[in-house]
Amino acid sequence: MKKKSLRMIALIITCMLLGAAGSAWSGAKVYINGFDAAYPPFTFIDKSGKPAGFDIDAVNWIAKQMKFNVKHQPTDWAAIVPSLKAGKIDFIASGMSITPERQAQVNFTEPYWQVIQLLVVKKDANLTVKQCLEPGRKIGLLRGSAESKWLTDHMLKKGYKFELRFYDTTPLAIEDVANGRIDAAAVSNTALKEARDKGLPVKSIGRYGQPDVNYGYAVRKEDTGFLKTLNEGLRKLKASPYWQELIKKWDMK
Amino acid sequence: MIGNGWKEALEGLPYILQGTWVTLAVVFGALALGLVLGLVLAVGHVYGKPAVRRGIGLYVWFFRGIPLLVLLFLFYFGILGALKLELSPFVVAIIVLGLISSAYQSQIIRGAIKSLPEGQMKAARAIGMSDRQAIVFTILPQALRLAIPGWSNEYTVILKDSAVTYALGVAELMTRAHHVAARTYQHFWLYILVGIIFMVLTFCGTRAMAMIEKKVAIKGYSR
């Protein structure tokens, strides 16, 4: 009796391990989209627990048009490019800025959306962009984001002395601006709009110098065929009335 | 902000709860890996040659002295990157938590072995068993029973530590809470919710362990 129960436990544990391992390398025929589950309205998890957002809808439409299967996989943003290169995911359609640094690592589709990078401060704050960049000021942003790379390379390394605070998600950074613990957050205009829609008392004080960035889907360098598929899909999508429908649905403009 | 926030947070519960399976898979995967390695390490630590013992001591010192978060980063970004091993955060979480747990479990089992009367080994040899047989058939069956309370504790530790794997984006409870938070901005309630889920898992786990302990108990081997 005792032995049996011990064996049962061993069996269950083995099954769990196998199951876990299995899920890690199953589903090879499906293209996995790694996305930031905390970047509304582009990509997030909806009330029912399913991936949702502008990019998710767009990819689903493209997949249907171009006849491939797609699965959306929430992935930690700071590790998303390594994950793509390592083959844990097959592409990234998640409001990703096209930057030279990233282009050195992966290929991007043609741009499908342009965002403005802004400094966001508390609603009642009397701060200018210039003041936000003064020594001792704290600017929050998403860990591993294009903003963090740009601010480090073009500001901090050029002698600016403000402090960068890194957050796991964009909403957490904006939240902390509202909390008054950091002076500003460097985010895109869409992220700001989303936060304001949720009632956060924040406002934009304008661009901080980073050129407006284009969003594109990222694919591994060697997957040229798939890149073509995605580009073609994007072109079709933009030409179809569904594109305007999407923009309206996610209230993008 | 506090008003109806909890309702919105609660709507995210089903999605967060799916993370329970991920959390439990990580925890039990790590415990199983830790048990297998820990057993070998413990036996080596008690019965091995001095060099083996020193090696095991070093291993235990290493994995007990470095924070989980640092080990997660070291393995996920560092070692596995250098080895060109492409493992998902989920698997890395199991491996790292398992290695840490093996260091602790080896100490639990070692303590249990050492608490057995010395006569047990002698008696086993006296009836003609080899050392290996003596360990497998007389020492370990007793020691493993004595180790159950220690494991119960180890379960609660690993369970709570598993929340840290959020740093790699493993889709466990904490990660999922943040997914919901990105949509609802209800951080306060979501953290409370996740904490309570962890408490329930702790409670159920320790209860189950106590039941197992009772099941395999022999007179004289109770707590």
Added chain:
Amino acid sequence: MTADEPILVVQDLRKRFAEKEILRGISLQLHRGDIKVLIGPSGAGKSTLLHCINLLLPADDGRILLHGRDVTGFRKRRVYEYRQKVGMIFQDFNLFDHLTALRNVMIGLVRVKKIPKNEARRRALRELERVGLAEHADQYPAELSGGQKQRVSIARALAMEPEVMLLDEPTSSLDPELTGEVLTVIQDLAAAGMTMMMATHQFDFAESLANEIIFMEDGAIVEKGTPQKMLYAAENLRTREFCARIHGYWENPER
């Protein structure tokens, strides 16, 4: 205060634990220089009685008077003062395990009586000398024998300069060969005129020392009288039976 006025009076003391009545109306008096010995089977309530008198256990009913003042209603500070006047020796010594013998004796002086350390040390050493343990002053309880521990605990109680000492079977957890040293110390105390109430099974000792023996059973005093009367000519049948049994034990220690 006249000489024959009692120091300590216990009136109709009652105590119950849950359903069981442990003390059912105990009354007795202690005069200066009195040495009263409590005997009786285990569970008779001797220990509870002593604890109640020291206010370590609250009595449910009855009065305890020290110099005519009722102490049962005392609170906090006055209880602490009362306890300093009534010393207590426990069956299992209860030395403070983290302190040396000397510090055990000193701590009450320093922390309770607020005597300066040097003075306290001097007095503590004097008390230890009195019980013959001056050379063990720096040893910890774990390094002392049972008899030595009990002597330290007597020194500790004496240092507080009590008027009455309550001794709860001071030798019962000692090996037979160690009881002698403790009994000698108690004898010395008696000779010095200390007022004492002691629960014990040491009949021969009780006989030579006590001016009254009190026999307790089931939480009540069955009979009391001089040692001669109690041990050899008790009126009550239960007393006689008990004494006979204990005598038998002493004559035939292997039982």
Added chain:
Amino acid sequence: MDEFLFLRQEVAPALMSGLWMSIRLILPSAVCGLALGVLVGVLRIYGNHFLKALVGTYVLFFRGFPLLVQLYLWYFGLPHVGIYLSPYMAAVIGFSLCSAAYHSEYVRGAILSIKKGQMMAAKSLGFSHTGAIFYIILPQAIRRALPGSGNELIYLIKYSSLAYMVTCIELTGEGKILASAYFKYMEIFMIVGAIYLLMVSLATWGLNRLEDFVAVPGFERIHD
């Protein structure tokens, strides 16, 4: 040579400031956690019904919630009820409250392991209740609790790395920033790990010395 310069000019200063931050996190948390833990442990035994229930609930929740969840709760959760803590304060409070809950368990166990007679003997000498706890019970209980509480301090050193998750950039945080900036994950995290190993080993050594120092016969350290 390049490697050496890189180490000296980029890595060493950043990690040193991170280490300093870690120490500034660990020391106050250790002191506050221990003090609060002793208090809670005493209240769990000697408190009245209300206090017992209160600290019991406290211990239940703070031992039940993962520390990471607690830190997020302090940092990102509390603003929802109008309390704004800096990353540093959130981390120190989080660490202190969590480790106090664990310390209290050890202290409570240690107090329970002390014979009832010690309290009685103290009272029979005229000690007040609090006086007896303070001068007689606690000095013994803390010696008994030392191995467990010492372990808790070691845990604190390691868990201080979680402060990085609530944007308090300490050793791990500086390491992560350096590693991502220069793509030298392996080297940097090896160095960071080594520093933690050093801290933990030093603390272990110090705690053993302390245990030997306060040991009296009957309360010796159990060598293994």
